[in-house]
Amino acid sequence: MAERTVIRRPPGRRAQILAAACGQFHRHGYHGVSMAEVAAEVGITAPALYRHFRSKPELLLRAVESELAVLHAAVRPRPGGVAGLCAGLAAAAVDHRALGTLWQRDARLLPAAQRARLRRDLRADVRTMAAVLAGERPELGSWEVEFLCWSVLSAYGSLSNHTFAPPRRRFEDLLGRLGGDLLASSPAAGQAVRPAVPGPRRAPAAPSRREALLAAAVRLFHERGFDNVSTDRIGAAVGIAGPSVYKHFRTKAALLAAALERSRVQLGSEIEGAVAAGPGAEPAAALDAALGAYLDFAGRHSHYLGVMLSETERLDPSDRRAAVDFRRDFLRVWVGLLRQVRPDYDTAEARIRVHAMFALVNDGVRHRPGPAGEDPAGLLEAAARAVLGLSAPARSAHRKGLVDG
Known part of the structure; x- marks a missing residue:
């Protein structure tokens, strides 16, 4: 046998x-x-x-x-x-x-x-x-x-x-x-964590149906994931039937692409505007202005940041390339600013530090509010500066966007 x-x-x-x-x-x-x-x-x-x-x-x-x-x-x-x-x-x-x-x-x-x-x-x-x-x-x-x-x-x-x-x-x-x-970071002097007081707001203009769909889609994709959100749910969020979504966007992937593109354009515009309007032309002032603008944007657009991180691979190939290209170019701007301020960093270290800053800010505004009545904006800014290797600014304006955005 x-x-x-x-x-x-x-x-x-x-x-x-x-x-x-x-x-x-x-x-x-x-x-x-x-x-x-x-x-x-x-x-x-x-x-x-x-x-x-x-x-x-x-x-x-x-x-x-x-x-x-x-x-x-x-x-x-x-x-x-x-x-x-x-x-x-x-x-x-x-x-x-x-x-x-x-x-x-x-x-x-x-x-x-x-x-x-x-x-x-x-x-x-x-x-x-x-x-x-x-x-x-x-x-x-x-x-x-x-x-x-x-x-x-x-x-x-x-x-x-x-x-x-x-x-x-x-x-x-x-x-x-x-x-x-x-x-080891702490809020800068005068920026200790304090009760949040909403600032005055200008009444926004009523959004168009397309804008309302984009905003609803970003929120739902962030909260539930692209594959778990139907066009019926997106339509219901703005008061229309699901099939009516296709009058504005050819496919659900096209809606995702448009929502991400809209947010990318706004993010790029706000950072460029802050740097251009910053006090003086010193690299340190430009980087400080960029960081303040990013903190403000993150506080107002946390859903977009979540979708950007989690749903980019769900885009069609050409739209995915556009998203990746934007992130690469956006990173290059920050790395260039940081290396001007910290010339002792080589490109790899600057990139690692900038990525770390993006991650802790993106997660901080989405997942880590303070206890009731507390505003973590000062602590978040201090943490962001710490990972970039920056000292606390002599005067640091309160990042209102994290409170009332």
């Missing part, structure tokens, strides 16, 4: 699949990846992949869990206080650059109960970080401590948005210093 051949799975096959899935979801988005493509990267067949993970949604869940497990290990108590915490997080960020994208974009597609469980786990990790920071900064309130800890995660998570990578040792050192400066 012939002996039966026993086929043994290679050790670590499940980990290999998760690593491949994390990379592909990060690069192409959940909807742009098939199980067959993940299997091919690992060197197995799709049926073999299904022996490890029963479905693509399960694979996504386990991929997100595996990345969050790395974060959990990075925040565990270690010697060195805040410096040790930043060192652990920096090493994890360098090795797991997909985490930011998976959490910000793809985890939204998980069922509500799974998302809630993952958020609880993440909040527990932030509390662990907060305990370390509070021990070194007892002057801060508890919400300020947590605000800064979330901001560090945003700054490190920004590595998902680019591929700039200095030599490993220098990279970790840069991220460690960046995180340490951020956790």
Whole structure:
């Protein structure tokens, strides 16, 4: 009788699949990846992949869990206080650059109960970080401590948005210093966190039906995700039937493209206008004006920032190229300004710092309001300046857009 051949799975096959899935979801988005493509990267067949993970949604869940497990290990108590915490997080960020994208974009597609469980786990990790920071900064309130800890995660998570990578040792050192400066930041003198007082508003003109659709679409795409929003829901938000949306936009993707283009034009115009109208021609003044304008825009257009980060891959190819081109050119302007102010930065460091600033501001206005009656604008601006490596300005106008926009 012939002996039966026993086929043994290679050790670590499940980990290999998760690593491949994390990379592909990060690069192409959940909807742009098939199980067959993940299997091919690992060197197995799709049926073999299904022996490890029963479905693509399960694979996504386990991929997100595996990345969050790395974060959990990075925040565990270690010697060195805040410096040790930043060192652990920096090493994890360098090795797991997909985490930011998976959490910000793809985890939204998980069922509500799974998302809630993952958020609880993440909040527990932030509390662990907060305990370390509070021990070194007892002057801060508890919400300020947590605000800064979330901001560090945003700054490190920004590595998902680019591929700039200095030599490993220098990279970790840069991220460690960046995180340490951020956790040491405080609002500038005269800009302490204070009760929010809405400023006067000019009554806006009634928007056209097209403008109303664009605004409603951006809000709904941000809150629910592009694939979970129907034209019926968008139409209902402005008081028309779903099919009537097609009188204004050929497809839902065309509506998304128009909404993003409209917001890009406004963002570019506001930043250029602020720099042009800034006091003097000094680079530091120009950068300060640009930062103030970006903070104001972010406070008024948080839905756009969320959609820009999470839904760009849902655009048609030509519209996606336009969005990517804008981001590349926008980044180039900021990097140029920052290097004029900090000539000791090379291009890679300046890019890393600018991306970190964008991430913590974008997340800050969308996810981290202060307690009732508190305005986090001063703390957010201080954190943004810290990751750029800028000293606090001698006089810093209150960023009203974060309050009454």
